[in-house]
Amino acid sequence: MDTSPPHDDTTTFADLELRPELLEMLDELGYEEPTPIQREAIPPLLARQDLLGQAATGTGKTAAFALPVLQRLPAGDRGNAPTALVLVPTRELAMQVSEAFHRYGRKLGARVLPVYGGQPIWRQLKALERGVDVVVATPGRAIDHISRGTLAMDALEVVVLDEADEMLDMGFLEDIEAILAEVPEDHQTMLFSATIPPRIDGMARKYLRDPVRITVGREAAFEGDEPLIRETAYVVPRSAKPAALGRILDIEAPTAAIVFCRTRNEVDELTETMNGRGYRAEALHGGMSQEQRDRVMDRLRNETADLLVATDVAARGLDIDHLTHVVNYDVPSAPESYTHRIGRVGRAGREGVAITLVEPRQHRMLKAIERHTRRKMDVEKVPSVADLRARRLEMTRAALHESLLVDGEELDQFRVVVDSLTDEFDVVEVALAAIKLAHEATGAGADDEEVPDVSLQADRPESGGGGGGGGKHRPPRRGPSAGTTRLFVNQGRTAGIRPKDLVGAIANESSLSGRDIGAIEITSNFSLVEVPESAADEVIQALRNTTIKGKKANVRRDQKG
Numbered sequence: 001m002d003t004s005p006p007h008d009d010t011t012t013f014a015d016l017e018l019r020p021e022l023l024e025m026l027d028e029l030g031y032e033e034p035t036p037i038q039r040e041a042i043p044p045l046l047a048r049q050d051l052l053g054q055a056a057t058g059t060g061k062t063a064a065f066a067l068p069v070l071q072r073l074p075a076g077d078r079g080n081a082p083t084a085l086v087l088v089p090t091r092e093l094a095m096q097v098s099e100a101f102h103r104y105g106r107k108l109g110a111r112v113l114p115v116y117g118g119q120p121i122w123r124q125l126k127a128l129e130r131g132v133d134v135v136v137a138t139p140g141r142a143i144d145h146i147s148r149g150t151l152a153m154d155a156l157e158v159v160v161l162d163e164a165d166e167m168l169d170m171g172f173l174e175d176i177e178a179i180l181a182e183v184p185e186d187h188q189t190m191l192f193s194a195t196i197p198p199r200i201d202g203m204a205r206k207y208l209r210d211p212v213r214i215t216v217g218r219e220a221a222f223e224g225d226e227p228l229i230r231e232t233a234y235v236v237p238r239s240a241k242p243a244a245l246g247r248i249l250d251i252e253a254p255t256a257a258i259v260f261c262r263t264r265n266e267v268d269e270l271t272e273t274m275n276g277r278g279y280r281a282e283a284l285h286g287g288m289s290q291e292q293r294d295r296v297m298d299r300l301r302n303e304t305a306d307l308l309v310a311t312d313v314a315a316r317g318l319d320i321d322h323l324t325h326v327v328n329y330d331v332p333s334a335p336e337s338y339t340h341r342i343g344r345v346g347r348a349g350r351e352g353v354a355i356t357l358v359e360p361r362q363h364r365m366l367k368a369i370e371r372h373t374r375r376k377m378d379v380e381k382v383p384s385v386a387d388l389r390a391r392r393l394e395m396t397r398a399a400l401h402e403s404l405l406v407d408g409e410e411l412d413q414f415r416v417v418v419d420s421l422t423d424e425f426d427v428v429e430v431a432l433a434a435i436k437l438a439h440e441a442t443g444a445g446a447d448d449e450e451v452p453d454v455s456l457q458a459d460r461p462e463s464g465g466g467g468g469g470g471g472k473h474r475p476p477r478r479g480p481s482a483g484t485t486r487l488f489v490n491q492g493r494t495a496g497i498r499p500k501d502l503v504g505a506i507a508n509e510s511s512l513s514g515r516d517i518g519a520i521e522i523t524s525n526f527s528l529v530e531v532p533e534s535a536a537d538e539v540i541q542a543l544r545n546t547t548i549k550g551k552k553a554n555v556r557r558d559q560k561g
Contacts (some may be wrong), residue, residue, distance in 0.1 A: 030263030035060030080131030081155035091116035117509025139175035170504030257325035335372030509542035
């Protein structure tokens with residue numbers, strides 16, 4: 001069965017028949033409505049069907065599989081063995097998914113354990129011994145625990161493969177197959193992947209039973225004439241988003257703008273922050289009464305407020321004539337949501353502006369939007385303090401120019417002040433002082449906080465070479481200050497080792513990321529990998545405690561390096 005989610009404006013989480021504890025938690029977290037992948041995936045998953053979902057990071061897929069898993073946890077004593085195993089490609093994603101499970105399942109007392117390299121294994125052993133409901137693991141570390149007999153598989157009811165295409169790209173196919181061979185025959189499998197290449201399709205045919213197939217993002221980008229919209233993305237670390245938003249709004253100087261956030265809580269927090277920074281911001285979300293909503297809209301239409309911070313649900317159906325800017329504070333949860341949001345500007349032949357704040361690791365999500373709209377989005381740096389000062393000075397000049405054109409006769413009343421001052425000062429000096437006072441009266445110069453300069457990062461660790469003998473890994477962009485050392489691994493091309501296998505093993509079993517790894521050389525019988533000197537011992541120990549392509553590796557410092 002192949003489904004493409006329609007845009008259903010009426011579905012709520014309550015409509016999905018989730019248990020009260022989950023609905024209560026979602027309400028507390030400020031989630032107002034399911035995303036397309038959640039609307040389509042949760043009902044068949046609650047019916048315990050297998051599922052193949054094509055959805056990128058940021059579409060809400062974690063909740064799409066986490067909520068059905070939590071739904072099936074029985075009340076009372078649940079024993080020690082886990083009910084669900086979630087396999088993810090990286091330690092970072094393991095932590096994120098684990099936190100999401102913990103958050104959604106708090107009122108159920110859900111016991112969730114992330115299992116990945118780079119943390120003491122004895123902590124994981126103790127937690128597994130005490131008992132867990134959900135294990136979120138990287139494949140290599142899951143294999144280690146299965147081999148030790150510390151990860152019980154006999155009571156497993158659900159297996160989730162998250163970002164399956166990335167796991168295969170990192171060389172985890174053999175590990176995944178070894179894990180699935182240990183799972184009880186009567187279990188539910190959920191496979192999520194940003195793309196469905198032939199090998200993912202083959203895995204689905206092999207391990208999923210009559211799966212429901214769901215693809216997010218086939219909706220047409222625009223209906224009718226395409227609006228006139230300038231689309232720009234700014235790459236911003238999450239912690240710097242409020243400052244970046246203020247800087248961008250100051251540069252853009254919108255007549256009126258809507259800033260879209262994902263949850264009610266985020267709307268309230270950002271509204272308070274922006275008001276504290278001197279903006280006339282109003283919040284709009286589903287937790288407000290109709291009277292409150294009407295009051296907010298009146299302020300916006302009367303132009304006593306110029307910034308509306310809202311969720312998608314609350315802003316649905318809004319039509320504001322003087323709206324000039326739409327800001328995605330978070331990358332929208334699905335590409336079609338992006339087009340619904342930005343379609344509010346650029347109407348009736350007027351140009352509008354759509355701005356998206358992108359976090360460094362959201363490269364894939366941005367590309368998904370570009371594929372959906374069939375347009376390239378300009379990626380720019382957040383304006384600097386110097387840019388802002390120049391812009392504010394230009395706005396002061398423009399305001400003075402307009403005053404000279406429009407208020408010429410009214411200015412005569414101030415001539416006596418100028419005349420008295422020119423007895424002591426040059427007329428240019430008088431003008432400069434007056435401009436300085438006018439400029440400072442606008443609040444210019446109040447914001448001196450620089451926003452960190454970051455760039456988009458590819459989602460996958462950089463790897464090069466391939467099967468050739470001289471395959472080299474792309475040099476790190478951030479070279480380690482203490483230099484590098486070369487590690488010897490007693491596996492090479494004969495064992496099927498590729499650069500991405502080594503990158504995947506190191507990135508998932510140690511504290512290093514793919515960007516920290518230097519040159520990789522693979523011969524027939526062994527491989528050489530450059531790593532930061534400061535992390536060499538950690539990497540050696542981590543690789544000795546795991547498997548590469550399903551086999552234990554002997555790793556040591558290269559004696560010739």
